[in-house]
Amino acid sequence: MASLDDLLRRPDLWRARERGGTTSQPPGRSTGYAVLDRCLPGGGWPTQGLIEILTDRCGIGELSLLMPALAALGSEEHGEGWIAWIAPPHQPYAPALAACGVDVSRLLVVRGQPAEWAMEQALRSGACSAVLGWAEFRDHRALRRLQLAAEQSRSFTVLFRRLRDGDEPSPAVLRLALESGPEGLVVRILKSRGGHASTVRLGRLDPADWASAH
Amino acid sequence: MPAPVKRRATPGGVPSSTPAREPPRLRPALGGGRGSNDPARAAAASRELWLAIHLPDYVLESLRWRATLAGAAAHAPGGTAVVDVEDRGQVVCACDAAAVTAGIARGMALNSALALLPSLHVLPRDANVERALLDAVATLATGFTPRVALEPPDAVLLEVRGSLRLFGGVRCLLAEVRERLQRLGCVPRLALTPTPLAALWFARACEEVVLRRREGLASRLAPLPLACTRWPEKSVQSLATMGVRTVGDCLRLPRDGLARRFAPELLLTLDRALGRAADPRAAFVPRPRFTARRDLEPELSDTARLGLAVEPLLEELCAFLRLRGHGVDALELTLLHREAPATRVRLRLVAPATQAAHIAGLLREHLERKELPEPVRALRLRSGPPVPVAAVAGDLFARHAQRTAGVPQLVERLRARLGPDAVHGLRLVAEHRPERNWGHSLIFGNRGHSPISASQRPMLKMADQKLGNVPYFPCRPLWLLTDPQPLPGGERPRYGGPLELEEGPERIESGWWDGCDVRRDYYVARDRAGARLWVFRERQDGGRWFLHGVFG
Numbered sequence: 133m134a135s136l137d138d139l140l141r142r143p144d145l146w147r148a149r150e151r152g153g154t155t156s157q158p159p160g161r162s163t164g165y166a167v168l169d170r171c172l173p174g175g176g177w178p179t180q181g182l183i184e185i186l187t188d189r190c191g192i193g194e195l196s197l198l199m200p201a202l203a204a205l206g207s208e209e210h211g212e213g214w215i216a217w218i219a220p221p222h223q224p225y226a227p228a229l230a231a232c233g234v235d236v237s238r239l240l241v242v243r244g245q246p247a248e249w250a251m252e253q254a255l256r257s258g259a260c261s262a263v264l265g266w267a268e269f270r271d272h273r274a275l276r277r278l279q280l281a282a283e284q285s286r287s288f289t290v291l292f293r294r295l296r297d298g299d300e301p302s303p304a305v306l307r308l309a310l311e312s313g314p315e316g317l318v319v320r321i322l323k324s325r326g327g328h329a330s331t332v333r334l335g336r337l338d339p340a341d342w343a344s345a346h
Numbered sequence: 347m348p349a350p351v352k353r354r355a356t357p358g359g360v361p362s363s364t365p366a367r368e369p370p371r372l373r374p375a376l377g378g379g380r381g382s383n384d385p386a387r388a389a390a391a392s393r394e395l396w397l398a399i400h401l402p403d404y405v406l407e408s409l410r411w412r413a414t415l416a417g418a419a420a421h422a423p424g425g426t427a428v429v430d431v432e433d434r435g436q437v438v439c440a441c442d443a444a445a446v447t448a449g450i451a452r453g454m455a456l457n458s459a460l461a462l463l464p465s466l467h468v469l470p471r472d473a474n475v476e477r478a479l480l481d482a483v484a485t486l487a488t489g490f491t492p493r494v495a496l497e498p499p500d501a502v503l504l505e506v507r508g509s510l511r512l513f514g515g516v517r518c519l520l521a522e523v524r525e526r527l528q529r530l531g532c533v534p535r536l537a538l539t540p541t542p543l544a545a546l547w548f549a550r551a552c553e554e555v556v557l558r559r560r561e562g563l564a565s566r567l568a569p570l571p572l573a574c575t576r577w578p579e580k581s582v583q584s585l586a587t588m589g590v591r592t593v594g595d596c597l598r599l600p601r602d603g604l605a606r607r608f609a610p611e612l613l614l615t616l617d618r619a620l621g622r623a624a625d626p627r628a629a630f631v632p633r634p635r636f637t638a639r640r641d642l643e644p645e646l647s648d649t650a651r652l653g654l655a656v657e658p659l660l661e662e663l664c665a666f667l668r669l670r671g672h673g674v675d676a677l678e679l680t681l682l683h684r685e686a687p688a689t690r691v692r693l694r695l696v697a698p699a700t701q702a703a704h705i706a707g708l709l710r711e712h713l714e715r716k717e718l719p720e721p722v723r724a725l726r727l728r729s730g731p732p733v734p735v736a737a738v739a740g741d742l743f744a745r746h747a748q749r750t751a752g753v754p755q756l757v758e759r760l761r762a763r764l765g766p767d768a769v770h771g772l773r774l775v776a777e778h779r780p781e782r783n784w785g786h787s788l789i790f791g792n793r794g795h796s797p798i799s800a801s802q803r804p805m806l807k808m809a810d811q812k813l814g815n816v817p818y819f820p821c822r823p824l825w826l827l828t829d830p831q832p833l834p835g836g837e838r839p840r841y842g843g844p845l846e847l848e849e850g851p852e853r854i855e856s857g858w859w860d861g862c863d864v865r866r867d868y869y870v871a872r873d874r875a876g877a878r879l880w881v882f883r884e885r886q887d888g889g890r891w892f893l894h895g896v897f898g
Contacts, residue, residue: 189875189876189877190825190877190896190898191823191825191873191877191878191879191896191897191898192875192876192877192878193878193897193898194898195824195825195898196824196897196898199824214753220825221825222825222826222827222828222895222896222898223825223826223827223828224772224824224825224826225780225784225822225823225824225825225826225895226772226773226774226783226784226785227774227780227783227784227822228822228823228824228826229772229824230774231822232824236772236773236774237771237772237773237787238771239771239772240753240756240757240769240770240771241769241770241771241772241786242760242764242768242769243764243767243768243769244764244765244768245764249763250760250764253756253759253760254756254760257752257753257755257756257759258752259752259753259755259756260756312875312876312877313876314876316876
């Protein structure tokens with residue numbers, strides 16, 4: 133019986149009765165944007181597993197989308213973890229991060245390839261409460277490994293990829309495609325375990341406003 | 347007869363010089379005073395109680411000890427024998443119980459032994475490992491008393507009078523010592539007497555006695571065979587031809603005659619054993635650093651296999667550190683070649699490490715990137731000074747502790763593979779110029795490189811506090827371009843199309859005092875695709891536009 137219990141506890145196992153329903157969906161961490169929270173199962177970012185964000189453009193709000201959750205990580209009671217930035221496309225700007233409420237002294241910026249290896253190490257170390265990575269995945273198996281590491285680590289794991297990668301299947305728990313609309317950021321939910329595909333218009337995101345409001 | 351191989355063994359207990367001239371390197375004298383005519387010293391000496399730990403099977407035990415450190419099985423099934431390579435490897439110098447059952451004995455030719463037991467596992471003798479085992483035993487002994495002396499090659503002496511009460515009496519102390527030694531894989535002979543030499547003789551003769559008083563010493567020593575004294579072979583033989591075979595026989599001989607006919611050491615050691623003469627001992631000082639060497643047979647040129655070959659040395663290092671409760675934050679692995687100069691791998695750790703697996707992982711990353719000029723003949727591992735490790739108190743709900751503990755290891759692993767500059771942290775600097783109000787913080791131990799001067803620190807602290815509570819600069823992009831990118835355009839900048847200026851200008855003029863004068867007007871701009879950019883126009887040199895950041 134113990135082995136069955138072990139199986140049922142595995143987060144990467146889907147149970148048919150939960151499919152589509154939100155009955156026993158573990159509560160997520162709030163995204164900080166109420167419109168988006170309502171569309172995600174568990175009412176926020178999933179606490180385990182890989183989150184993929186697909187975007188071709190820098191500057192449409194792809195980081196602002198994460199900022200409230202990253203800021204909240206530092207204040208969680210079991211937080212105190214580090215935030216790893218693996219192979220970011222530009223330099224994360226410390227004053228702006230601090231203005232969003234992120235603890236700058238607990239950031240780890242990692243340059244160099246292979247980025248997917250560095251992401252996996254960061255996840256397996258158990259030292260990071262969040263791992264943000266920018267990596268190209270040619271190999272489906274490597275992606276699968278990353279997803280497994282993310283499931284086991286309980287870190288907030290976000291992988292940034294190109295929009296065209298959205299056509300390929302992915303083991304990620306949540307996949308969002310970000311585009312810029314006339315009045316701001318448009319988030320398309322491509323895949324959401326236990327949820328539905330939908331489109332959310334978030335408008336202009338200003339994480340500094342969010343930080344000062346809380 | 348406990349006859350450890352004589353070729354290599356320095357005869358224990360026999361000082362090589364005359365009594366008046368003790369070897370000069372004996373620094374702190376242990377066993378009482380210089381002469382017995384000083385009553386205070388004699389009284390102190392008479393209160394001493396020496397425990398001798400003798401390892402009759404140290405040749406085999408040392409090899410097994412090394413094997414267990416390496417994680418291999420300590421016992422080969424079906425007989426093991428050790429041969430001395432320097433003695434051309436023809437003679438068995440130690441063997442285990444299974445080999446003895448098969449009829450193999452010490453001193454037997456290797457060929458005869460193999461004929462008796464074809465499955466015999468033959469190991470080469472390793473003097474370095476033997477010495478390391480003795481050091482390990484002595485280090486273990488320092489846990490019982492501060493007064494420990496080595497008696498190479500196979501014994502350690504402990505003065506334990508002051509420790510008896512702490513350990514609950516002689517029986518408990520002996521049981522504890524025996525148990526700790528058995529955990530090392532040694533089967534010791536223990537003897538306790540008021541003089542170190544007598545204890546050693548009893549232990550060598552496999553007589554586990556406990557004698558607290560000096561009175562009965564002579565009569566108890568009397569039946570011991572002279573072999574346990576390890577006097578020069580020649581003297582023992584000529585004594586035997588005279589019918590003198592035991593210590594008691596020797597004691598009955600007239601003193602002046604014995605002194606005249608044999609080396610003066612004989613009389614002196616007898617006096618020392620009985621407590622009539624002082625017996626100073628060099629104190630054992632644990633090595634401050636760890637060094638170990640391993641010869642590779644055959645030579646290796648594959649870095650992956652080299653990584654495996656280092657592991658036993660690392661296990662030894664970690665055992666060394668564990669005994670002291672220390673960690674190590676620097677080590678050097680030297681790969682020795684036949685002709686080419688040695689290859690060195692230096693490892694600097696961000697936090698003191700105590701785990702062999704962790705160090706092995708880092709070394710493997712370093713080794714993989716090394717170009718080896720020739721196959722490697724031997725490995726030498728040398729540690730930096732041991733660093734005290736703060737014991738981490740476990741958290742009952744151990745989430746937090748585990749997280750912070752993992753960061754140094756993570757950083758090390760990333761640096762080992764991606765390069766020393768691949769990982770950095772961020773910090774805030776009290777500055778107005780955007781390219782200067784942040785900086786890399788070199789995490790873990792390297793903070794000394796911080797370019798902030800002491801005078802700036804209070805300012806920085808203020809800025810930190812301010813930034814912690816309220817947004818300091820309201821309109822800053824999350825991405826910064828390390829080098830501003832020039833943009834074409836006159837009144838309106840272009841970046842894949844004309845940019846729409848949404849906010850601004852925010853003027854930043856600063857730095858005239860240090861040569862990096864900045865006079866800029868910053869704007870928030872939006873491009874056609876909807877990305878928000880941070881651009882500036884220089885207020886000098888013709889007002890060129892630059893892209894400096896992206897609002898991610």
